[in-house]
Amino acid sequence: MNTIRKNVSKTLLSLALCACAIPAFAQQSYPTAQGAADALVDALGTTKADAAKLAVVLGNDWRDYVPEDSIERKDVDAFLARYMESHGMTAGKDGRMMITAGSGALWTLPLPLAQDDKGWHFDMAAARDEIRTRRIGRNELDVEQVLRAYHDAQMDYAEVDRDDDGTLEYAQKLVSTDGKHDGLYWSEDDSGQISPLGPRFGDDKPKGEYYGYRYHQFTSQGASAPGGARNFLIGDNMSRGFALIAWPAEYGETGVMTMMIGYDGQIFERDLGPKTDELARAMASYDPDSAWKEVPETTTASTATP
Template sequence: MKNRMKLSALVMLMLPAFVQAQQLFNTPELAAQSFATAVISQDEAALTEVLGDNWRQYLPDEKADPEAVARFVRDWKVSHNIEEQGETAHLNVGQENWQLPIPMVKTQAGWHFDMQRAADEILTRTIGLNELSAIQAVQAYVAAQQDYYQLDQQYAQKFVSTEGKKDGLYWPAVPGEAPSPLGPSFSPVQPGMGYHGYHFRILTAQGADAPGGAKNYISDGKMTEGFALIAWPVEYGETGVATFMVNNQGVVYQKDLGEETAEKVQEIKEFNPDKSWQEEQQ
């Protein structure tokens, strides 16, 4: 009995703190209006009341992207509506009905924004965008290698050229000179950073499961027989899930290598998409 009383007292102490930390609303429309008003007025105190004291711990960055905020405000003014499914609701804004990744949930006390579920939705969207960027990047790599071949009658064996040379896909262009086939993003200045959450590595051979069978792309020190690339997430499950491969034929393959992606990728030395790899639909 004594323990139950202590627990009840603890709950009573916590309840006012929760109510003060996050505002409750009679309808999701009122919740959305309060959120939009706080964003438009850049009132962080009001935003904290709407989202809760700990809302920042669920967002990926300490500071919101000013362009994203401006885009939300603009879209809100164009149009906004609530998409309600049972005890969950989402705010959609703009002509394209962009959905705010912070769901509103209904409890006995009222509607409130669920930041924990928002973190999951934001992560899912981040992974999706990173994977799309990775696919576009490997496609850009294919085009860059084709352009490089026109310049030197061989494919580049590295991303960034040696200083003063043009032996890679990227080199700093001088005024009046055409740009290099590829930008410097594939080889970031800070190790481990990656590009949009992905690492990239050039492959110089292909295996028996590749179209045309096994072969080395390098002959007499020059990569003239083809080229390939592998891309994998910097942090599996956080920046991406799928690993991608492509060769000079331009077909992108993907596979989920699981939690040990970083280790498994290091074992991949050649382009060899067996039946476990799926062709990415263009």
């Protein structure tokens, strides 16, 4: 995934604005869609965004749609550089227009422009849907890469007897107990052994989330899984396979599809609906039946780097 494309998307959702109070403004309309685009670029400024101008351009309730988490100005500058390089308009849904920036591979701003009897304005309700759709798509691509990284890490983990018990086994944890190598990630130590998963997977995540998803390992698989039903455990060792499920932390906001991967490396996905969290937590084993669809390996580069 293009780094600028992803970072600029975050930038224009965050806008790095000061948290000071500003007067209330009615959102302004413009004679042309390009005029609205120019006003937004002007509000972003050359060195610092103008909060008052942004309130005029995007409306007084822009905070309902745009997080106020600060990010580096360089991401704003990256978008502005692409915009100054080349920009234009492309048709969106329901007669709306979308701002494009850059030459070659165009990047489309996730803030649609709509026209009414007053002129052109940024449709922030439509922007919320567009932003959510892009976030879900980005998260799902990243989670696919996380699952593939998990599979590779398990294969690496099982090449070494990590607990000196004379048995090669897969890790039963994603993150190791402090001072041990009983999970796929551990902090750098003097053992000389490199953690199969990188440090980003070991970082503290709110509510155990990673790219907007939650994760759980299975210790068995059902009859529908490749290879048929079996317990992965032999005694205390998980030597007969592994599997991981990932489901959206907030269905419809951070993701839609629930995904699973097992020993053979095939990812399966399914839309479990509004009760995704409840249904995913209730699954006792890896058992992708006919309701689950195979996910082909994507050639799209991902920013997911566990």
